[in-house]
Every structure is written in C-alpha cells, then in structure tokens.
Amino acid sequence: MTQRPDDAVPSGTGRRRALIIVAAGSGTRLGMGTPKAAVTLTGRTVLEHALDAVTATLQLDVLVLVLPGDAQVQHQLAAAGARAAQRCGVDIRTVSGGETRTESVSAGVRAVQQYAQQQSWTGAVHVLIHDAARALTPPEVFHRVLTALDSGAQSVVPVVPLADTIKRVGPSAHVRQTVPREDLKAAQTPQGFALELLERAYSRSAQLTPEESAALTDEAVIVENLGEQVAVVGGHPHALKITTSTDLVIARALLAENGTDHGAAPEQAAGAGSEVHAVPVPRVGIGHDIHAFAAAEEATELWLAGLHWPGERGLAGHSDADPVAHAACAALFSAAGMGDLGTHFGADTLGTSRAEYRGASGTALLAEAARIVRSAGYQIGSVSVQFIAARPKFAARREEAQQVLSRAAGAPVAVSATTSDGLGFPGRGEGIMATATAVLY
Ligand SMILES: Nc1ccn([C@@H]2O[C@H](COP(=O)(O)OP(=O)(O)OP(=O)(O)O)[C@@H](O)[C@H]2O)c(=O)n1
Numbered sequence: 051m052t053q054r055p056d057d058a059v060p061s062g063t064g065r066r067r068a069l070i071i072v073a074a075g076s077g078t079r080l081g082m083g084t085p086k087a088a089v090t091l092t093g094r095t096v097l098e099h100a101l102d103a104v105t106a107t108l109q110l111d112v113l114v115l116v117l118p119g120d121a122q123v124q125h126q127l128a129a130a131g132a133r134a135a136q137r138c139g140v141d142i143r144t145v146s147g148g149e150t151r152t153e154s155v156s157a158g159v160r161a162v163q164q165y166a167q168q169q170s171w172t173g174a175v176h177v178l179i180h181d182a183a184r185a186l187t188p189p190e191v192f193h194r195v196l197t198a199l200d201s202g203a204q205s206v207v208p209v210v211p212l213a214d215t216i217k218r219v220g221p222s223a224h225v226r227q228t229v230p231r232e233d234l235k236a237a238q239t240p241q242g243f244a245l246e247l248l249e250r251a252y253s254r255s256a257q258l259t260p261e262e263s264a265a266l267t268d269e270a271v272i273v274e275n276l277g278e279q280v281a282v283v284g285g286h287p288h289a290l291k292i293t294t295s296t297d298l299v300i301a302r303a304l305l306a307e308n309g310t311d312h313g314a315a316p317e318q319a320a321g322a323g324s325e326v327h328a329v330p331v332p333r334v335g336i337g338h339d340i341h342a343f344a345a346a347e348e349a350t351e352l353w354l355a356g357l358h359w360p361g362e363r364g365l366a367g368h369s370d371a372d373p374v375a376h377a378a379c380a381a382l383f384s385a386a387g388m389g390d391l392g393t394h395f396g397a398d399t400l401g402t403s404r405a406e407y408r409g410a411s412g413t414a415l416l417a418e419a420a421r422i423v424r425s426a427g428y429q430i431g432s433v434s435v436q437f438i439a440a441r442p443k444f445a446a447r448r449e450e451a452q453q454v455l456s457r458a459a460g461a462p463v464a465v466s467a468t469t470s471d472g473l474g475f476p477g478r479g480e481g482i483m484a485t486a487t488a489v490l491y
C-alpha cells in the first residue's frame with residue numbers, strides 16, 4: 051500500500067489530530083430554504099460529501115461537527131457524521147454553531163479543547179478547520195496541510211491563484227485601483243493550526259468589536275493578527291466553496307466527472323478527464339450464517355432464501371432462522387464496515403436490541419440492512435449467497451428466491467446451493483450454512 055505523506059510521521063511522537071467541520075451556516079446565498087450542509091447533491095447531503103474525503107483518507111483522533119441549531123436538521127446531519135465516524139473508527143463530537151462562522155469555529159475549538167482534556171492529551175495537537183461548504187475538497191489538500199503541520203508549521207492555509215483581474219471599487223461605483231494580483235491568492239480550507247496557537251488567537255479575538263470580528267473571514271487572519279507566520283500550501287479548484295446556485299451546478303458536474311456521483315453508471319463514473327477519485331472503488335463484504343435444524347418433536351417450519359418450504363424440517367433460531375437472508379445482511383454490513391447482525395439487530399441474532407425486529411422475517415431484516423447501508427451513503431451493487439445443505443432441493447425455486455430477496459434488498463441477489471457430499475454438519479443433516487458476498491460502491 052502506498053504510504054501517505056501524513057502517515058510518514060513515526061508513531062509515538064504524541065501528535066494528535068482533530069478535524070472541525072463547520073456546517074452551521076444557513077445557506078442564504080444558495081437560497082434553498084434549508085441549511086446548506088443539508089442540501090442534497092446527487093442524492094447525498096453537502097455534509098456527507100464533505101465527510102467522504104475525511105473518512106476515506108485521514109488519520110484522525112477526533113472529528114468535531116459544528117451543526118445548525120434546527121433540531122431536525124441537526125439530528126439528520128449528526129447521524130450522517132456518526133456513520134462516517136464509525137466507518138473510519140474516529141471519535142466524534144457534535145456541537146451547535148453560532149450566528150457567525152467565527153462563532154461556529156470557536157464552538158468547535160472549545161469542543162476540541164474539552165476532548166483533549168477528557169483524554170488527558172499531552173504534546174502537540176493539530177487542528178484542521180474545514181468548511182462543509184467545500185464539500186468536494188480532494189484528500190490531497192488535507193494531506194498537504196497535515197504534512198506542513200507535521201513538518202513544523204504552526205498555521206497553514208491552502209491557496210489557489212486568482213483567475214480574474216481584481217479592482218478596488220469605491221462607494222461611487224467607480225474603480226479606485228486595479229490591484230496587482232501576482233501575489234494575491236484565494237484562501238481555502240482545511241486550514242491547519244497547532245491547538246495552542248489557535249487558543250491564543252481566539253482568546254485575543256474575543257476582545258474585538260463586532261465590526262472587527264466581522265472582518266475575520268477565516269481562521270488564518272486571526273493568527274496573522276497575532277503577528278504569527280501563516281504558511282501556504284497548494285489548494286485545489288475542486289475545493290470551491292459552494293455558495294451560490296451556480297456553484298451547485300459546478301459541484302454536480304464535478305461529481306459526475308470524477309465518478310463520485312453515486313447515481314452515475316460505472317462507465318460514466320470513470321469517464322475521461324477524471325483526475326481526482328477517478329475510479330470509484332467498490333467495497334466487498336462477506337457474511338456467514340449457520341442454523342441447526344430444530345428438534346424433530348418441534349413443529350417448526352422451514353424458511354430458507356426468503357421462501358417457505360412446506361413439509362421440510364425447520365431450523366432453530368429466534369427469528370425465522372433463514373441463514374441465506376441473514377448471511378446476505380451480514381455481507382452488506384461487512385462491505386460497509388458497519389459490523390454485523392448483532393451490531394444492528396441484537397447480539398442473540400435478531401431481536402433483543404430493536405424490539406420491532408424481534409422475530410422478524412429474513413426478508414424484513416434484509417430490507418432493513420439494505421436501508422442502513424444506503425443511509426450510510428452506499429449503493430448496493432449485488433449480493434451473492436451460497437448455502438450448503440442436503441435438503442431441500444433448491445434448483446426449482448431458485449428464480450423465485452432470487453426475486454424475493456432482490457426485492458427486499460432493492461438490488462440483485464443471486465442464490466445458489468450445494469451439498470457437502472455427506473461431510474460435516476450439513477452432510478449429517480444437522481443444520482444449514484450460508485455464505486454471502488456483497489459489493490457496495
Ligand atoms: N454561522 C455560521 C456560518 C457559516 N458556517 C459554515 O462556514 C462555512 C462557510 O460559510 P458560507 O459558505 O458562507 O455558508 P453560509 O453561512 O451557510 O452561507 P450564506 O452566507 O450564504 O448564508 C460553511 O460550511 C458554513 O456551514 C457556520 O458553521 N456557521
């Protein structure tokens with residue numbers, strides 16, 4: 051595996067990393083009537099897109115999300131954050147933002163300070179502050195900022211050159227000056243800081259007048275005002291801040307071009323001109339399930355591959371004990387990196403932790419498993435299950451089973467069967483074992 055630059059820091063340096071994503075803005079200029087982070091872009095929220103780069107590539111200790119005050123929106127966005135954090139095994143904290151971006155960032159910095167205290171961190175803490183609105187920022191920009199911090203910079207900003215001629219315009223709508231642009235750059239995010247410097251900067255900025263405060267349009271300026279140096283690294287045109295409806299159009303086009311449009315067909319997704327995230331990498335999962343046959347004296351019905359099998363001996367279990375459907379669920383969770391059946395439905399296979407799924411059919415569980423992985427941002431490519439059993443004879447009902455399970459999953463589910471030539475527990479007629487694979491993208 052290629053080593054990323056920011057992984058090159060030897061472990062044991064004690065360096066900790068926090069990422070604050072500010073997502074509490076109202077999105078007035080976008081004018082969609084909903085906070086910008088919750089606006090959907092090819093079926094996923096702006097915040098979910100912003101979380102992609104993070105969860106795919108960064109080595110973090112904690113992720114802090116600064117969210118809008120609206121309870122419903124906050125709940126929705128916090129859930130997306132929790133799923134992303136779970137996917138990459140990072141601690142997460144969510145806090146409400148303030149009236150201005152500076153207040154929101156400040157709430158995020160306080161959350162990092164609290165977390166650092168709770169964890170008794172000593173040594174350097176690097177904090178990245180990122181706009182959710184820069185949802186398509188490629189991971190390479192994060193890595194450039196982190197590498198600069200790891201190399202000793204205390205404050206780092208990604209920048210891009212300006213494309214336009216810049217005019218200073220007076221109140222009478224006349225040009226006062228054409229500003230030489232050679233050394234002018236547009237600042238992007240994530241901006242990176244040593245926590246200690248950020249704390250000093252924010253305690254100083256707390257003393258500013260509201261007018262002075264309004265001039266603080268990013269974090270780096272607060273550090274600059276302390277007289278400290280701010281290093282720059284290259285930003286990226288895709289890190290544009292989605293601010294107006296035109297930016298939304300550009301963002302959609304970039305997603306389609308780069309193959310991160312989850313609605314796009316694979317051949318479109320890998321289309322020409324892609325340079326960042328060029329090929330969507332599918333995720334493969336595996337799942338097993340085994341159920342023993344119920345005791346002969348128990349009048350248990352057999353449910354297998356989503357079908358009822360009259361006259362066949364049933365399997366023992368808390369639910370309908372359908373190992374094919376259960377293995378399919380496990381493969382979906384595995385592909386998403388979201389645990390297993392026990393994680394989502396209860397440790398004793400189905401039912402203790404979510405009362406509504408106690409005793410649920412295999413197809414109901416499969417439908418719910420599919421919903422869970424989709425709400426974590428995945429599309430289901432396909433699921434394939436094979437079970438090992440001497441009985442029942444499956445071939446005649448394969449098509450029917452595939453239809454039932456595919457309908458439940460909302461994606462193609464293929465089922466096949468084999469015997470074990472009389473060997474092992476399936477061969478002795480003690481139970482049925484199913485193994486499934488799933489592909490998500
Ligand atoms: N009170 C605020 C204002 C902004 N932001 C965040 O700061 C980033 C950059 O802000 P901007 O693009 O200006 O977002 P909005 O404030 O939502 O936009 P508008 O000014 O059009 O309302 C966004 O991720 C936004 O969610 C925030 O967390 N809290």
Ligand SMILES: C[C@](O)(CO)[C@H](O)COP(=O)(O)O
Binds near residue numbers: 268269291
């Ligand atoms: C922080 C920032 O993204 C850097 O360009 C920008 O300043 C945020 O601006 P806004 O005032 O929140 O629109």
